[in-house]
Amino acid sequence: MLTRRRLLISLGSLGAPLLLGGMPAARADYPDSPIRIIIAFPAGAGEAEARIVAKRLGEVLKQSVIVDAHPGAGGNIAAAYVAKSRGDGYTLLLGVSTFFETNPMIYKDIGYRPADLQPVSAISEQPFVLVVNSSLPIHSLRELIAYAKQRPGKVTNATAGLGSPLDLIAKEFMVRTGAQILNVPYKGGGEDTLAVLGGFADMLFGGVADVMGGIQSGKMRALCVTGNRRLPHFPDLPTIAEAGLPGYDFTVWNCLSVPSSTPPAIVEKLHSAIVTTMTSPEVQTGFDRIGFFPTSSSGEELSKRIVSETEVWRTVLKKSAALRQQ
Numbered sequence: 001m002l003t004r005r006r007l008l009i010s011l012g013s014l015g016a017p018l019l020l021g022g023m024p025a026a027r028a029d030y031p032d033s034p035i036r037i038i039i040a041f042p043a044g045a046g047e048a049e050a051r052i053v054a055k056r057l058g059e060v061l062k063q064s065v066i067v068d069a070h071p072g073a074g075g076n077i078a079a080a081y082v083a084k085s086r087g088d089g090y091t092l093l094l095g096v097s098t099f100f101e102t103n104p105m106i107y108k109d110i111g112y113r114p115a116d117l118q119p120v121s122a123i124s125e126q127p128f129v130l131v132v133n134s135s136l137p138i139h140s141l142r143e144l145i146a147y148a149k150q151r152p153g154k155v156t157n158a159t160a161g162l163g164s165p166l167d168l169i170a171k172e173f174m175v176r177t178g179a180q181i182l183n184v185p186y187k188g189g190g191e192d193t194l195a196v197l198g199g200f201a202d203m204l205f206g207g208v209a210d211v212m213g214g215i216q217s218g219k220m221r222a223l224c225v226t227g228n229r230r231l232p233h234f235p236d237l238p239t240i241a242e243a244g245l246p247g248y249d250f251t252v253w254n255c256l257s258v259p260s261s262t263p264p265a266i267v268e269k270l271h272s273a274i275v276t277t278m279t280s281p282e283v284q285t286g287f288d289r290i291g292f293f294p295t296s297s298s299g300e301e302l303s304k305r306i307v308s309e310t311e312v313w314r315t316v317l318k319k320s321a322a323l324r325q326q
Contacts, residue, residue: 044207
């Protein structure tokens with residue numbers, strides 16, 4: 001008869017790294033093999049952010065950290081991949097706030113439950129730069145709003161796909177201004193930026209690294225920054241509040257998450273390593289270059305933020321849907 005004692009001895013002899021309920025055990029030598037950071041938006045500022053963090057995080061953990069892109073569906077493919085991965089600390093998601101807050105409201109089936117992902121720490125806050133194709137007769141935010149109101153549904157805004165941060169910021173812009181613009185989804189990876197550069201779309205809320213070249217070449221005209229502080233890259237460029245929308249402040253936060261089945265000891269080790277990573281001079285310098293602001297947090301702080309911001313976005317999405325029906 002196989003007693004409970006004999007069963008435990010048998011499992012021990014096999015070295016089975018199991019816990020009750022099927023959760024992977026936290027190994028003392030973690031990490032002893034390469035770690036992957038899964039990203040949803042290849043190329044551009046998002047990938048640059050991931051590689052900056054991966055390099056320093058690998059040094060802190062004394063292990064290789066690889067960046068692996070799984071693009072598509074507004075980030076759902078990447079998020080679902082990690083949510084369904086083994087919770088052993090070797091598969092991390094570089095997630096955008098939208099993965100947790102708005103994708104479940106926008107998509108009928110996102111392929112995962114937000115509860116299947118556990119935020120470990122925030123890593124950045126990202127403002128955007130509002131740009132237009134320089135061939136348009138628009139030189140300020142007020143001129144853009146007036147131009148769009150005179151042409152409801154005709155001004156095209158390039159986004160990285162339905163539910164992406166660029167899609168959401170445009171929806172909030174419509175709600176705040178009453179201007180009806182047409183969001184045109186692209187696959188990301190710089191396609192949205194190329195659309196504005198080539199004159200296939202009129203405007204874009206883009207990351208600093210994505211639009212810097214277009215602005216410097218004169219093919220794009222920058223109107224304002226969406227955050228509440230000016231960027232060192234463009235010290236003369238006003239914030240969106242200064243440009244005519246008081247109280248407007250839109251930044252996206254990014255975080256590193258793991259499958260919710262990950263043992264607490266691994267989550268704690270990762271959190272400590274991430275905090276160390278985000279305070280390093282190398283990361284600060286790299287983030288300055290791409291227009292991101294490094295940060296860190298506890299998983300609990302992020303969970304509370306997700307709850308509060310989800311309700312804000314629920315209101316914005318309802319209002320933007322009503323606006324498009326007018």
